[in-house]
Amino acid sequence: MIFTDSPFVLLDDARVAHASFARLYSEPIRTLTAHSAGELRRLFEDLRTARANGQHVAGFLAYDAGNALLPQLLPPPDNLLAWFGIFEQYQVFEPDAMPSILPDAAGAWLSPLQSDISRADYSKAFAAAQEYIAAGDIYQANLTFPLSADYAGDPLALYAALRPRAAAGYGGGGLTEREADRALFPERGFWGTKRRAVPQPPKGRGGPPSRGERRHHGPPTPHR
Numbered sequence: 001m002i003f004t005d006s007p008f009v010l011l012d013d014a015r016v017a018h019a020s021f022a023r024l025y026s027e028p029i030r031t032l033t034a035h036s037a038g039e040l041r042r043l044f045e046d047l048r049t050a051r052a053n054g055q056h057v058a059g060f061l062a063y064d065a066g067n068a069l070l071p072q073l074l075p076p077p078d079n080l081l082a083w084f085g086i087f088e089q090y091q092v093f094e095p096d097a098m099p100s101i102l103p104d105a106a107g108a109w110l111s112p113l114q115s116d117i118s119r120a121d122y123s124k125a126f127a128a129a130q131e132y133i134a135a136g137d138i139y140q141a142n143l144t145f146p147l148s149a150d151y152a153g154d155p156l157a158l159y160a161a162l163r164p165r166a167a168a169g170y171g172g173g174g175l176t177e178r179e180a181d182r183a184l185f186p187e188r189g190f191w192g193t194k195r196r197a198v199p200q201p202p203k204g205r206g207g208p209p210s211r212g213e214r215r216h217h218g219p220p221t222p223h224r
Contacts, residue, residue, distance in 0.1 A: 002101055002156060007031055007085055009058035009174040010156075012098060014163045019095035022172075025058040028085030031176070032059075037068035040081055050086045059084030060174065083176050099160070107157035116146040 002010065008026040013019040032047070034040040047057045065081040067073045093101055122145055129141040151158055159173045 002026075002103075007175050009085060010172040011058070012163070012172045013095060013169050014098070014167050014171055015169045016167055019169075022093040022095065022098055022101075023058075024091040024093065025056060025085060025087045026091070028087050029055075030086045032082070032084045032086070033080060034065075034082040035078060035080060037075075040065060040068050043082055043084065046086075047084060056087045056090055057084050058087065058090075058174075083174075098163075102160040102163070103154050103157040105157055105161035108151060108153035108155070108161060110158060110161075111150040113147040113149045116148050 002008065002024060006026065007028055008024065010025075011023045013022065030050075032043045034043040050057050059082065061082050062080060064077060064079060067075060068081055125145075126143060129138075129143050132138045132141065155175070156173060159171075163171065
């Protein structure tokens with residue numbers, strides 16, 4: 001059983017076939033947070049130091065963290081950009097053992113999902129994305145929108161309920177000092193070595209464009 005009385009990070013593979021081992025990082029010796037570009041760079045340095053000392057690191061980067069790393073983008077909002085724990089060790093679990101380690105899915109309740117954006121506002125965003133593509137500024141856009149719901153009970157029980165339905169290969173959950181997080185992804189966004197992380201190309205994109213393909217109609221619009 002996973003106890004949620006202190007911060008932890010769970011990395012889980014819920015695929016029906018060829019699933020990998022799950023990892024549980026718990027009882028961190030230190031936790032790191034970043035709310036700005038400067039704090040984010042210091043956090044990365046602390047993570048490198050921890051790895052050099054033989055320790056393990058696990059946590060998350062917010063999508064907005066990318067805005068803090070590229071000066072040509074709009075500055076990120078004043079939100080939590082990164083949270084990481086530094087751990088002395090981690091536990092490994094067989095994929096088949098995960099249902100017995102997670103709490104009972106009946107221990108959580110989730111209300112119906114509600115959109116956080118109106119249909120009119122989404123239509124405006126959709127039209128803008130079409131214009132950017134037609135102008136050659138971008139070739140695709142992940143035009144998602146936020147959904148909200150209320151839930152009660154154990155956050156990991158909610159993850160236990162979502163896990164078999166999603167059957168995601170790259171999922172898991174975590175508990176920071178302030179909140180619980182759960183994530184379920186069907187595909188890997190990057191692969192890594194000991195020294196670097198290499199992003200995977202998004203679907204719909206092959207290899208890097210040739211020099212002849214690198215053209216667009218007019219100058220690209222900044223901050224998009």
